[in-house]
Amino acid sequence: MNNPKLILFTGFLGSGKTSLLLKTARHLAQQQKQCAIIVNEVGEIGIDNLQMKKMGYDVWEIFGGCVCCTLAVSLEETIEKLTANYAVEYILMEPSGAADPKALFQPLKHCGFAKENLNNVFILDPTRVEMFEAVLEPYLESSIPLADIAVINKIDVATAPELEKSEAIIRKYNQTVPVLKINVNELSDNQIEEILK
Numbered sequence: 001m002n003n004p005k006l007i008l009f010t011g012f013l014g015s016g017k018t019s020l021l022l023k024t025a026r027h028l029a030q031q032q033k034q035c036a037i038i039v040n041e042v043g044e045i046g047i048d049n050l051q052m053k054k055m056g057y058d059v060w061e062i063f064g065g066c067v068c069c070t071l072a073v074s075l076e077e078t079i080e081k082l083t084a085n086y087a088v089e090y091i092l093m094e095p096s097g098a099a100d101p102k103a104l105f106q107p108l109k110h111c112g113f114a115k116e117n118l119n120n121v122f123i124l125d126p127t128r129v130e131m132f133e134a135v136l137e138p139y140l141e142s143s144i145p146l147a148d149i150a151v152i153n154k155i156d157v158a159t160a161p162e163l164e165k166s167e168a169i170i171r172k173y174n175q176t177v178p179v180l181k182i183n184v185n186e187l188s189d190n191q192i193e194e195i196l197k
């Protein structure tokens, strides 16, 4: 079995997970790196089904030879099937909005994912951070300590106080996690490499 790196994109609905996941996949495809995307439903990543070549029951080929598959069975089975059939170096996954990231780690451990092969990218939308803090604090409290990297995105539209507030919230729950500030539409290769680390 090959030993792919799994990149999890976590955060609230609308925070920018899919956007960053697709940018990362395109970057990998350009670097001729084999990658797979796991989604709950194909429609979720917003790529027209017609642009995707069906390769099997629930696997499609998308840009640059990346494959995309649905989480039709358990996460363990999906990953086993992927690694058995495709020589993927990276698996990119956006857990469903309601999923508690904590609940993902046990099944991932079962399929042999060591900590160094797992990168949990937590994305925080600074333009909505006040609202998140007020009503979704338990989610922040359970997610941010588990992050390997915290991304504050939308720097093209956020105000300076919103950015400061976002960083303060991340630091409140995790004093050591690296923080990366991005505009997803102007990502540098270095920023993507940080996400893949």
Ligand SMILES: Nc1nc2c(ncn2[C@@H]2O[C@H](COP(=O)(O)OP(=O)(O)O)[C@@H](O)[C@H]2O)c(=O)[nH]1
Residues within 6 Å of the ligand: 011, 012, 013, 014, 015, 016, 017, 018, 019, 020, 153, 154, 155, 156, 157, 182, 183, 184, 185
């Ligand atoms: N201006 C701006 N918009 C962004 C950025 N990242 C994501 N978005 C927008 O935020 C919205 C939600 O993004 P999406 O990736 O679907 O979020 P998800 O629900 O977490 O998967 C979309 O309209 C994106 O175009 C960013 O860095 N800057």
Ligand SMILES: [Mg+2]
Residues within 6 Å of the ligand: 014, 017, 018, 019, 044, 094
């Ligand atoms: Mg999404």
